[in-house]
Amino acid sequence: MSQLVCTDCLTEGYLRDKAADNDAGECDYCARELPVMDMEELVELCDAAIEASFQPIQQPDSVIHHGYPPVGESLYDVLERILGANQTLLSDIHERLLDSWSYHGAEDDPYFVEETEASSELTMGWRKMEHSLQFESRLANPMVGNILAMVFDGIEDLRSKDNRSAIVEVGQGKQITSFQRGRVFQDDKTMEEALKHPEKHLGPVPRGKGAPGRMNAKGISVFYGATDDHTAIAEVRPPVGSMVVTARFDVIRPLRLLNLHDLASMRPHRELSYFDPVRKSLSERCAFLKALQRQLTMPVMPDWAESGYLITQAIADYLATHDQLNLDGILFPSVQVAQDASPGQNVILFHKASGVERVKAADEAEHVSLYEPDEDRWIYYPEIWEAEPKSDDEHSQYLLLVPPPEPSLRLARDCIVIHKIQGVRFSTEADPVRYVPWSKDRKYHGFR
Incomplete structure (x- = not known):
């Protein structure tokens, strides 16, 4: 006869609630008369919960042959994490699962990592959406909205292992307070x-004139920047001999x-039960987000930019107009800078958040010079002289048909730097090409 486990011994909240309406019986672990769950059912639920949120991991040779500590969590540790029951109950479930898995040819002492497969529904839907955008409809495409809603709706409720959200706030008093923007000359x-009007010429281009980019369609004015000078310079791809002006906004x-960057580390909330079916769907969604993060930050070759940017542009348009998420932009890793060389990130601020203060003609500088005399020669000494402030009635009073966005940025005019590009460094992965001389006995190692 199978053992019985009462609701008091089931310390996991979801399982306790699930067993609360069961018939009462004598618990085999505490001998009390309470609603009980059959041990066979409990073992099946644990098996399903582990399969939904964990993957078995093969131990490397260093563990097998040289006695290094095992990689991952043991089955007992996983059970303790998801179940939190008393040791006797855990040991019994542990033994029953091992017996069941051994019967099916599994390892005697398996170890696991918390990981799951990406949602097949999302994966297939995403592929269909990519095909539809490229070959069917790029504007009024209902499939795009449906798939992106499945991916991003409610994303603010997901958390990383250290309880960080993928949505961050920037501004005064936050970790990120400014962005750098570069322009090549x-x-x-x-x-x-x-430099006579740096807000106008170093800020985002006027609407209607912007070239298409990774996250904006042609004519949509947005603010592209970076969290440091090094990344901002790399992103404008300056030729040697040119100059890059960077400015802090x-x-x-x-x-x-x-x-x-944080999409790859998202997971269901730590308080959500491993036995709750909702957790399985969220785990599959998080696995999809991890794969999506890699895809969205991959380099796009110039010859394929128009089609390669379709997805990221569609995502930016969707997020820019999402009422519940209320996002102002996206932070994303730079593909031009190796992550071990600089921790800097790129940013796009959507049109609604790309406004810069002091872009009126009256805010133009009084004088700009790059050189000044020094005895019998000229030395490089860039300067901007601010103009005398003008009263409001001296500003242009004509009314724009569509007003510009509310200013979110202020150029720090005393933090403009001119960088003379003297060399460019590449990070490469080299693969030598094997040359095979002719011989009647040579064999192909791959497909011809």
Whole structure:
């Protein structure tokens, strides 16, 4: 006869609630008369919970042959994590699962990592959406909205292992308070003209004139920046001999950004039971987000930019107009800088959050110079002289048909830097090509 486990011995909340309406019986672990669950059912539930949220991991040779500590969690540790029951009950479930798995050819002493397969429904839906965007409809495409809703709706409720959200706030008093933006110049004259009104020429281009980018369609004005100078310079891909002007833009109102880097570490909330079917669906969604994060941050070759940016542009459009998430932009890793060389990230601020203070013509600098005389020669000494403040009635009073977005950024005019590009460094992975001389006896190792 199978053992019985009462609701008091089932310390896991979801299972206790599940057994609360069962018939009363004598518990084989505490001998009390309470609602009980059959041990066979409990073992099956544990088996299903482990399969839904964990993957067995093969031990490396260093563990098998050299006695290094095992990688992952033992079955007993996993049971203790998901069940939290008394040791006697855990030992009995542990023994029964091992007997069952051994019968099916599993390892005698398995170890696990908390990981699951990506949702097949999301994976197939995503592929269909990519195909539809490329070959059917790019604007009024209902499939795009449906799939992106499945991926991103409610994402603010997911957390990383250290309880971080994928949505971060930036601005005064936050970890990120400003962004760097770079622009390439190839001659002094053009650069000097731009510095006369840096907000206008170093900030985002006016709407209607923007080129298509990773996360904006042509004509949509957005703010692309980075969290440090090194990343900002790399992203504009300057040729050797050119100059890059970087400028710091301070965030002057709170902004909410989705951090793509953190998508890979998202998981269901720690308080959600491993036995709750909702956790399985969330785990599959998190696994999909991990794969998606890698796809969204992969380099796109220039010849394939138009089609390669379709997905990221669609995602940006969807997130920019999502009422519940209320996002102002996206943080994402740079593909131009190796992550071990700089921890910097890129940012796109959607049009609604890309406004910069002091972009009116009256805010133009009084004087800009790049050189000053020093005895019998000229030395490089860039300067911007601020103009005398003008009263409000001297500003242009014409009314725009569509007003610009509320300013979110303020250029720090005393934090503009000119970088003379003297060399470019590449990070490469080299694969030599094997040359095979002709011989009638040579054999192919792959497909011809």
